[in-house]
Amino acid sequence: MKPKLPSAARRPRGIRRIARWIGLYILVLAAVIFAVLPIYWMLVTAVQRGTDLYVWPPHLHPNLHEAAVFVRLFETQPIARWLVNSLAVGCGAAFLSVVLSVFAAYSLSRFRYRGRGLLSFLLLLTQMLPSTVLIVPLFIFFREVNLLNTRAALILANSAIIAPITVWILKAFFDTIPTEIEEAGLVDGCSRLGVLRRITLPLSAPAVVAAFAIGFFEAWGEFAFALTFVSDQSLWVTSVGLASWIGYLTTPVEIMMSGAVVFTLPSVLFFLILQRQLVSGLAAGAIR
Amino acid sequence: MNDLPATRRIVLPSPPAPDKRWAAVLPYALIAPMFILVGTLVLHPMVRGLLVSLYGGRDLVPKPEDYVGLANYVGLFHSPDLLNALRVTIVYTAGTVSLSVIVGMACALLFQAEFPGRGLARAALTVPWGTPLVASALIWYWMYDPQYGLVNFVLRTTGILSVNVSWFLSPSWALPAVVLVDVWRIFPFGAIVLLTALTAVDRTMYDSAQVDGAGPVATFLHVTLPGIRPTVGILVLLFAIWSLKRFDTIWILTQGGPVDATNVLAVKIYREAFRNFRIGTAAAIAMIGMVISAAITIGYFLLEHRRETQTT
Numbered sequence: 001m002k003p004k005l006p007s008a009a010r011r012p013r014g015i016r017r018i019a020r021w022i023g024l025y026i027l028v029l030a031a032v033i034f035a036v037l038p039i040y041w042m043l044v045t046a047v048q049r050g051t052d053l054y055v056w057p058p059h060l061h062p063n064l065h066e067a068a069v070f071v072r073l074f075e076t077q078p079i080a081r082w083l084v085n086s087l088a089v090g091c092g093a094a095f096l097s098v099v100l101s102v103f104a105a106y107s108l109s110r111f112r113y114r115g116r117g118l119l120s121f122l123l124l125l126t127q128m129l130p131s132t133v134l135i136v137p138l139f140i141f142f143r144e145v146n147l148l149n150t151r152a153a154l155i156l157a158n159s160a161i162i163a164p165i166t167v168w169i170l171k172a173f174f175d176t177i178p179t180e181i182e183e184a185g186l187v188d189g190c191s192r193l194g195v196l197r198r199i200t201l202p203l204s205a206p207a208v209v210a211a212f213a214i215g216f217f218e219a220w221g222e223f224a225f226a227l228t229f230v231s232d233q234s235l236w237v238t239s240v241g242l243a244s245w246i247g248y249l250t251t252p253v254e255i256m257m258s259g260a261v262v263f264t265l266p267s268v269l270f271f272l273i274l275q276r277q278l279v280s281g282l283a284a285g286a287i288r
Numbered sequence: 289m290n291d292l293p294a295t296r297r298i299v300l301p302s303p304p305a306p307d308k309r310w311a312a313v314l315p316y317a318l319i320a321p322m323f324i325l326v327g328t329l330v331l332h333p334m335v336r337g338l339l340v341s342l343y344g345g346r347d348l349v350p351k352p353e354d355y356v357g358l359a360n361y362v363g364l365f366h367s368p369d370l371l372n373a374l375r376v377t378i379v380y381t382a383g384t385v386s387l388s389v390i391v392g393m394a395c396a397l398l399f400q401a402e403f404p405g406r407g408l409a410r411a412a413l414t415v416p417w418g419t420p421l422v423a424s425a426l427i428w429y430w431m432y433d434p435q436y437g438l439v440n441f442v443l444r445t446t447g448i449l450s451v452n453v454s455w456f457l458s459p460s461w462a463l464p465a466v467v468l469v470d471v472w473r474i475f476p477f478g479a480i481v482l483l484t485a486l487t488a489v490d491r492t493m494y495d496s497a498q499v500d501g502a503g504p505v506a507t508f509l510h511v512t513l514p515g516i517r518p519t520v521g522i523l524v525l526l527f528a529i530w531s532l533k534r535f536d537t538i539w540i541l542t543q544g545g546p547v548d549a550t551n552v553l554a555v556k557i558y559r560e561a562f563r564n565f566r567i568g569t570a571a572a573i574a575m576i577g578m579v580i581s582a583a584i585t586i587g588y589f590l591l592e593h594r595r596e597t598q599t600t
Binding site for chain 1: 420581584
């Protein structure tokens with residue numbers, strides 16, 4: 001791609017050219033600062049002496065002597081337990097939704113049948129629903145089946161929300177696998193399910209991993225269900241635990257921000273490592 | 289899409305004569321577990337929600353004598369509360385969507401240029417998108433702190449404000465403040481989607497625009513914008529749906545206050561159900577929210593359909 005600067009119509013003279021580059025960089029810098037500043041501020045605040053936070057003007061640089069805040073975080077707050085709960089809920093929900101999605105996506109990708117359009121519409125519709133719409137009836141339902149205050153309730157509720165997303169990711173990938181490969185398997189005497197297991201699934205390993213990870217981080221960050229269906233503090237997930245600090249106002253700000261760092265880091269790292277494939281893949285999926 | 293002619297995909301050679309009936313059932317059998325899950329936990333609650341919305345009382349399991357018919361809906365439409373919630377939801381959604389699309393578009397146009405550091409800048413843009421909502425709520429809560437917050441500091445030092453603002457205590461500032469949090473989170477997605485769309489615009493169109501002596505604004509309006517219009521449309525719908533869903537950040541930052549200034553539908557449902565214990569009313573509001581989301585979803589499908597027929 002050639003440099004495509006605004007109005008490259010007339011050939012710019014040296015100075016105009018430089019001015020244009022400077023302008024471009026200033027605007028790019030503004031966008032980058034807007035995107036990254038809150039994250040920088042989270043890090044700076046976490047690594048700061050408590051008393052230094054309540055000063056004007058604020059300290060703009062991290063104070064690296066205060067890195068022990070993370071030790072204090074784990075000592076004074078039950079965040080280790082919250083993280084374990086989040087991990088359990090995230091893995092459970094991602095696993096359940098990916099397993100079901102593999103079959104559902106294969107069905108949507110490889111067969112044409114009555115009701116297929118309606119089924120995929122229903123799946124998409126569930127993705128559009130605000131989850132607060134479901135909260136009241138789901139609360140009633142989980143109470144009836146004695147699942148309130150269990151991680152199982154969160155795994156189930158999250159997987160139902162994630163599943164439509166993972167189906168779409170997997171279907172998009174299955175669509176790219178030529179049917180000729182499967183036909184060869186069928187000719188060799190494999191059953192349809194055997195083809196899925198021995199041919200399609202191994203070929204789709206990257207998509208399966210991506211779907212699992214996306215589902216995992218979706219559940220990792222989920223808040224509304226976790227807030228409503230679990231009241232027992234020992235079962236809290238990280239999102240609910242962190243949010244509870246704001247209500248009580250007794251948690252020091254530097255602890256609050258160090259908790260946010262621990263909660264954010266895995267998710268941001270994942271997005272950074274896979275940003276190209278992930279964002280463009282998701283974008284394509286969302287637009288498709 | 290059902291009445292496609294039989295393509296290679298369907299008619300596969302079936303050598304060891306598998307059971308014909310099984311073959312017909314197989315696609316349904318494969319998708320059934322998914323629908324048991326989604327049916328139990330999404331579709332069934334939708335119906336349950338409709339039923340609950342017809343009952344008064346404060347019990348989670350409505351008693352038959354509490355049946356009130358449409359009274360919850362009638363009450364809602366006569367109360368200023370619902371109108372306020374709808375108004376706030378519309379302002380929140382419109383503000384978030386328009387700002388995110390505009391900022392995202394500006395970034396996409398900038399990032400079209402090849403410049404040293406472009407990859408790094410692009411990576412920086414994905415950071416807000418990877419931040420969990422609750423963490424971003426915590427961060428912005430501290431950034432908006434009335435006394436020691438960075439937002440006040442920046443606005444004061446640049447001279448835009450002369451005194452500190454208590455963002456979440458001010459009925460006029462609270463809504464813009466939560467809108468900004470959402471814009472921060474979703475504009476990178478818009479930027480990257482639009483950048484992808486921009487690279488697909490026909491290069492030769494730009495050349496002919498140049499030949500015709502079109503300036504940058506005219507080129508944007510007559511070449512770029514028509515080329516990416518379908519993407520912009522779908523992005524707008526997607527952002528609108530996300531904004532309607534948004535609960536986490538608003539609940540944590542303002543709980544719908546002050547004086548209901550940020551009481552969007554999603555927050556109002558939660559407040560009615562789990563603070564005021566008016567389960568029937570909450571369910572009725574949820575139904576209204578569902579109708580709005582469904583309307584937008586249908587709009588999304590219609591647009592997608594139109595796009596498909598345009599491109600093929």
